[in-house]
Every structure is written in C-alpha cells, then in structure tokens.
Amino acid sequence: GNHDEFARGFIGHQFGGIEVVEDAIHTTADGRNIWVTHGDLFDGVIQCAKWLAYLGDNLYEFTLKLNRHLNHWRARLGLPYWSLSAYLKHKVKKALAYVTDFEVAVANEAKRRGHQGVVCGHIHRAEMRDINGTLYCNDGDWVESRTALVEHQDGRLELVQWASVKESRGLGQKAAVATA
Numbered sequence: 001g002n003h004d005e006f007a008r009g010f011i012g013h014q015f016g017g018i019e020v021v022e023d024a025i026h027t028t029a030d031g032r033n034i035w036v037t038h039g040d041l042f043d044g045v046i047q048c049a050k051w052l053a054y055l056g057d058n059l060y061e062f063t064l065k066l067n068r069h070l071n072h073w074r075a076r077l078g079l080p081y082w083s084l085s086a087y088l089k090h091k092v093k094k095a096l097a098y099v100t101d102f103e104v105a106v107a108n109e110a111k112r113r114g115h116q117g118v119v120c121g122h123i124h125r126a127e128m129r130d131i132n133g134t135l136y137c138n139d140g141d142w143v144e145s146r147t148a149l150v151e152h153q154d155g156r157l158e159l160v161q162w163a164s165v166k167e168s169r170g171l172g173q174k175a176a177v178a179t180a
Contacts, residue, residue: 025115030155032116034135039106039120060085064143083144086124103138107131119149128159 010020023037067084074082102123108131110118117135126140126147137157140147146162 026119028151028155028157029153032135032155033114034117034119034137035110035113035115036119037106039102039122039138063088067144081146085144103127103136104131107134107136110134110136126159126161128157 007020008022011022013020023035026034026036028034063085070084071081074080106118106120110116111132111134115134117137119137119139121139121141123138124141124144125138126145127136127138128149129136135157137149137159139149139159140161142148142162148160148162150158150160152158
C-alpha cells in the first residue's frame with residue numbers, strides 16, 4: 001500500500017515460499033470470490049497529489065507517536081485505549097465523505113470484475129457492509145484500530161477487534177464487531 005510503496009518493487013518475487021502480489025482472489029469456504037487488494041490505487045489524493053499524500057502520511061505518523069504517549073497516560077489513569085487518529089478522522093465531515101466515496105469505488109470495481117466482495121485496507125476504517133450487492137470488508141489495521149478480518153470454516157467472515165484484558169473482563173481477547 002501507500003505506506004509501503006517500496007514493496008511494489010518486490011511484486012512477483014517469493015520469500016520463504018510467500019509470493020508478493022499486488023492483489024489476489026480468495027474463494028471463501030462457502031464459495032464466494034473475494035478480491036483482496038490494499039486499495040490505495042482508488043485514493044484520488046494518492047494518485048493525483050503525491051505531495052499531499054506524503055504530507056498526510058507524515059502527519060499520520062506524528063499522530064500515532066502522539067497517540068502512544070497519550071495512551072501511556074490514559075493507561076496510568078486506568079482508562080482504555082483510545083485512538084486520536086481515528087477520532088480526528090471521524091470528526092472531519094470531508095473525511096467521512098472521502099471514506100464513503102472510497103468504499104463505493106472499491107466495491108464497484110470488485111463488482112465490475114465479477115467478484116462477490118472485496119477485502120481492502122488503506123483507509124484504516126474497519127467496516128463490513130453490503131454496497132450495491134457487493135460485500136465490502138475493510139480490515140482496518142492492527143496499530144490504530146486493532147482490528148482484523150477472519151474467515152470461519154463455514155465461510156462466514158468476521159471483523160474482530162482486540163480488547164485489553166481489562167476491557168474484556170477475562171472473556172477472551174477479541175470482541176466481534178460484525179459478521180457476514
């Protein structure tokens with residue numbers, strides 16, 4: 001993705017039996033074809049204003065560092081983890097319109113390619129929903145929102161969020177967010 005632009009140079013190579021690819025098709029256990037892609041190619045800022053993407057990436061990195069310090073103090077006060085970056089993104093109306101436009105564009109491309117769904121990342125907003133008959137899944141990220149997408153043996157997909165031991169009250173380390 002955009003944070004790992006250098007990695008595109010490794011597309012087509014294998015490391016320890018793992019092939020680096022730009023995107024892939026995954027068939028779920030229940031037979032659905034899901035397109036797996038990072039999604040940055042659907043970001044108008046990334047494609048049209050590289051300098052703005054660079055600035056945004058650096059501001060995002062700064063926000064993550066600030067967030068680490070903020071959560072250190074929150075933990076000392078007995079407060080749960082909180083994402084400053086996610087909070088800022090959700091507060092900006094234009095950011096929400098951008099997110100919606102991105103999600104629709106990615107889902108429409110998956111449908112155009114003949115797939116029943118898409119799994120992507122890029123915007124770091126964990127989400128699983130139907131967009132015009134296409135399953136849209138964004139796995140979020142493991143740093144900021146602490147989310148992941150899992151597939152069960154029956155093909156059901158589930159968006160999970162890591163919860164601290166204190167938050168989960170000993171009921172396990174994950175809490176289901178959505179299933180499809």
